[in-house]
Amino acid sequence: MIVSVALAAPPRPGVGLYRVRSDALKMEELLSTNDPVLVSFVESLLDEAGIDHFVADANMSILEGSIAVIPRRILIAREAIGAARRLLRDAGLGHELKPEADR
Known part of the structure; x- marks a missing residue:
C-alpha cells in the first residue's frame, strides 16, 4: 500500500517538525542489549x-545486516528513570539495567 501526503507549505526551521523542545x-x-525479545518485553x-x-538504534539492523552487532538502547525521560528502574527490578530484570555509576 502506498500512502502519499501533501503538505500545504514546507516546514520552516523553528516551526512544526523542526522545533525541538x-x-x-x-x-x-x-x-542496552542485543536481545530483541528483551527489548520487546x-x-x-x-x-x-x-x-x-x-528505543534508540532499533533500525540499525538494516545497516548491520540483522546480525545484532549494534545494541538497542532504551531511553527514558530523566524524571521517570527512577520509576523505570524500580519497574525492571520488580520484574526481575535488575541485572539488565545500566549501572547507576554510568549514568
Whole structure:
C-alpha cells in the first residue's frame, strides 16, 4: 500500500517538525542489549506502566545486516528513570539495567 501526503507549505526551521523542545533532549539510558525479545518485553512493561520511552538504534539492523552487532538502547525521560528502574527490578530484570555509576 502506498500512502502519499501533501503538505500545504514546507516546514520552516523553528516551526512544526523542526522545533525541538529542550525537555525532549533530557533522556537517560535505562539499558542496552542485543536481545530483541528483551527489548520487546521491557517496552511492554513500560507501556503498561505508562512510562514514555524511546528505543534508540532499533533500525540499525538494516545497516548491520540483522546480525545484532549494534545494541538497542532504551531511553527514558530523566524524571521517570527512577520509576523505570524500580519497574525492571520488580520484574526481575535488575541485572539488565545500566549501572547507576554510568549514568
